[in-house]
Each structure stands twice: as structure tokens, then as C-alpha cells.
Amino acid sequence: MYGVVVCSKCKRAKGVRIGQKTTLCQCGHTIKLTTAKIKSRTDDARQLAKAVGLESARLRGGREEYEKAAQPPRKGRGAHGRVADAAEKAGNRDAKVRAVAVGLSRELGTFSARDFAVVLVSLGISSPEKRLEELIETRFIYQPSPDRYKAV
Numbered sequence: 001m002y003g004v005v006v007c008s009k010c011k012r013a014k015g016v017r018i019g020q021k022t023t024l025c026q027c028g029h030t031i032k033l034t035t036a037k038i039k040s041r042t043d044d045a046r047q048l049a050k051a052v053g054l055e056s057a058r059l060r061g062g063r064e065e066y067e068k069a070a071q072p073p074r075k076g077r078g079a080h081g082r083v084a085d086a087a088e089k090a091g092n093r094d095a096k097v098r099a100v101a102v103g104l105s106r107e108l109g110t111f112s113a114r115d116f117a118v119v120l121v122s123l124g125i126s127s128p129e130k131r132l133e134e135l136i137e138t139r140f141i142y143q144p145s146p147d148r149y150k151a152v
């Protein structure tokens, strides 16, 4: 019996023989098979290579999705500028921060921590993560889903 495990360190898929206690990943990490999650199993050694390939493709897909998500939204670029322009006139720093949250909610529906940071940084306001936390604490904004924020 063979199985596919994923290295917890480098996230690469590896084929193993079920019953081994450990296996050494190409990154140098020792994967403990007693605790590792077996992704798929097969009796056929030839099927194992295919299963490893499938799991690798799945992992790669996940990484592409992640990298895409980490990019600034292309659609949001114009919106960031408009929100920054409007917030610029809002007065003191706290008023600007709130104007950014309201502006982004209006332009994008909900916004990410990155949208918020991009606009605050363009306004010369530091520590956007802290400002975002303050808005959540004061219930000026809420979080309808992970990394999506909206003015109340």
C-alpha cells in the first residue's frame, strides 16, 4: 500500500510506502508518517506517481489562487485613487481613516486589509493594520467574511 503525503515545510507532495515511520522530503524536512495526513492511497506503485502528480497539481492550483488573491484587485485601482482624493479633504487623521473605510465600502462593496492599507499609505498614514483594528474595535466597520471589511 502506498500513499501521498504533503510536506508541512515546503508543501510538496511525496509518495510513500504506508507503514514507513518517516520519509525525507527533498527540502530536507523529515515527514513523520505516523502523524502526517495521507492524501490518497493506492496498492499500485505505478498509480502512486499519478497520485503524487495530481496532488502536486492541486497544491500548485492553490498557490496560484493564493498569489492571485495577494495581488491588488485590478478593478480597485481607480477606486483607490478616488477614495484617497475624497479622504484627503476629510480633516484630521481619524476623520481621513474613517472616510477611507466609508469610501472603500461605497466603491467596492467590501474591502480587504490590503485595499485599506494601499489608500492609507497613499495618504501618508502609517500603521494601516492598527488603524483597521481601531475601526473594528469602535464598531465603525465590521467583517462580513475573512479579510473583507465594510463600514457599518
Ligand SMILES: [Zn+2]
Binding pocket: 007, 008, 009, 010, 011, 012, 025, 026, 027, 028, 029
Ligand atoms: Zn519539504
